[in-house]
Amino acid sequence: MSSKPIPGSSGEILTSLPSPYVPHAATGLLHLPRFLAKCRYVKEHGALPASYAKNYKRGMDKFLCLHLGVDPVAVETIVHECLAADLPDTERDRRLLALFPADMRVAKWNREYVQKGMTPSGRDFLKTALTNMGCADRTEQIICVADLMDFDEGRIE
Secondary structure (H helix, E strand, C coil), X not given: CCCCCCCCCCCCCCCCCCXXXXXXXXXXXXXXXXXXXXXXXXXXXXXXXXXXXXXXXXXXXXXXXXXXXXXXXXXXXXXXXXXXXXXXXXXXXXXXXXXXXXXXXXXXXXXXXXXXXXXHHHHHHHHHHHHHCCCHHHCCCCCCHHXXXXXXXXXXX
């Protein structure tokens, strides 16, 4: 039987966040629904748990925004303003589309995103993270950062 993460080994887990593999409906971008959900969580709760706060608007959130040529704070502002005004997600998406470049290079981002962690240094990172979670035996199954997120949040058995 394959190992499972030691409870609490990576900090508090937000199982309400979407899988990193879920594309954003209006753009097709992977990770965007996850970043938007974190923005929403911050607006509704004041802050993310420490285990997520350390990479909020950094890590993959920032990589996505760098790809799009936008500031992560601008995305967060749109989400927070729409929530404060009780506007529908369609209005949020309209505002995001106005912020994002016309050519979002979706296929390029999605390909690079699912490959994060597949370099030699990335594999070392994943091995360290899995070892810290008590799951060193899973390094052949958890092959990228998106897998690690899904595994940590219980979407990969």
